[in-house]
Amino acid sequence: MSRRGIPGAPGAGADDGDPHRVRLDQWLWAARFFKTRSLAAEAIDGGKVEVGGERAKRARVVRVGDVVKLRQGPIEFELVVKALAARRGSASIAQALYEETPEGKALRERTQLQLKLAHVQYDFAEGRPDKKQRRDLDRWKGRE
Numbered sequence: 110m111s112r113r114g115i116p117g118a119p120g121a122g123a124d125d126g127d128p129h130r131v132r133l134d135q136w137l138w139a140a141r142f143f144k145t146r147s148l149a150a151e152a153i154d155g156g157k158v159e160v161g162g163e164r165a166k167r168a169r170v171v172r173v174g175d176v177v178k179l180r181q182g183p184i185e186f187e188l189v190v191k192a193l194a195a196r197r198g199s200a201s202i203a204q205a206l207y208e209e210t211p212e213g214k215a216l217r218e219r220t221q222l223q224l225k226l227a228h229v230q231y232d233f234a235e236g237r238p239d240k241k242q243r244r245d246l247d248r249w250k251g252r253e
Contacts (some may be wrong), residue, residue: 131193133160133177134167139194141203142179142186157181177207183220187213 131139134149137158143149152158153167159178160187171190179186181185188207197203209217238246247253 129193130170132167132172133158133165133193135150136171136193136206137177137179139197139203140206141197141200142181150153152179152181154187163203176210178213183224184217184218185220 134146134153136151137143137152138146143152150167153165155165157180158165160171160175162176162178171193173190173193175190177186177188177190179188187210189210190206192206194202194206215246
């Protein structure tokens with residue numbers, strides 16, 4: 110028999126339906142930083158999420174006012190929790206759950222600009238090499 114539905118009972122976790130107690134992985138999923146809750150949990154377990162300057166665990170309870178640092182590839186977000194939600198809603202609702210700090214936003218935008226400028230673009234105007242050009246390339250590279 111499960112005791113999950115009984116508040117305060119052993120085995121009752123942070124995800125027992127209390128709207129004031131939301132797990133970190135649930136909140137990240139509800140705030141639409143991850144497509145699935147399991148992806149959010151993997152990021153947390155991989156050390157890509159910090160709460161209050163400390164590495165967090167997936168079952169950590171998020172509170173309003175917590176500062177969450179999140180890394181997704183080269184992009185880093187620094188967020189302040191404004192509201193809690195255990196269920197995923199629309200994008201406008203998700204954006205109301207957090208506020209990005211000005212320093213974090215400036216850093217993220219700077220990183221995105223660097224990535225955009227560093228992107229090497231290849232000109233496909235000439236198209237792919239034809240058979241003769243490929244043979245010439247092979248000969249030039251010594252792969253006859």
